[in-house]
Structure formats: C-alpha cells, structure tokens
Amino acid sequence: MTPDALFKDRTVKLISFSIGKRSFSVSDALNASGMGLSEFLAIGPTIYSQGADISHEMNIHEVRDWFLKPDALFGYMGLTEFQHSVKSANQAKKIAIASIVISGILALGPIATSWLGG
Numbered sequence: 001m002t003p004d005a006l007f008k009d010r011t012v013k014l015i016s017f018s019i020g021k022r023s024f025s026v027s028d029a030l031n032a033s034g035m036g037l038s039e040f041l042a043i044g045p046t047i048y049s050q051g052a053d054i055s056h057e058m059n060i061h062e063v064r065d066w067f068l069k070p071d072a073l074f075g076y077m078g079l080t081e082f083q084h085s086v087k088s089a090n091q092a093k094k095i096a097i098a099s100i101v102i103s104g105i106l107a108l109g110p111i112a113t114s115w116l117g118g
Helices: 010-020 026-033 037-047 070-117
Strands: none
Touching: 010 026, 010 037, 010 070, 026 037, 037 070
C-alpha cells in the first residue's frame, strides 16, 4: 500500500484534521474525514484522550477541545516520514538513472572520436 493511499483512510484524515484544529465539533470532524457517527464513536476513544466523553449522548455540534493520544500522533508522524522517504527514494532513483545515462554518453565520446578520427 502506498503512503498516498494510506492518507485517504478516514482515520488518518481524522487525525490530520485534529492536528490542524484543536477545537472542533464532532460534526466538523465527520465532514472532514468522511466518517459516519458510529465509526467515529468506535475510533474516537482510541485516538483521543477524553475517550470516556465520546458517546451517543453527546451533542455533535458542540465545539470541544480534542487531545490526540501520543500513539495516534506518533503513528501519524511515522506515516508522514514514510511518505517523505518514498518520495526521496524516487528522486534518488531518477538521479541515479540520469547519472548512468550521462556517464554512458560521456564514455562514448572518446570511443567515437578515436573511431572517426583515427
């Protein structure tokens, strides 16, 4: 699975949204992540510190402060590092291929000169 595909996951979208905004309503989080309320209620206690306050009885339009658990934050940070490493590896591969092509062209120069000139 690619990092870009992982960033399309609703849980990852929710964590990303939570990093960008500390205070928000459940309704805002649902809209940003594409989750349904039942999915949020199942996942919320695993990524937010106030897990006991996440229930069907809460007002989903009430703006609250949300605190990510360290595991959720560091997991997201690990995912972003993975994404950056994949991009860096692709850039390094392109540079290596270009270097090989240029070296090949430069190596052919003296051979062609000696063959034509000499």
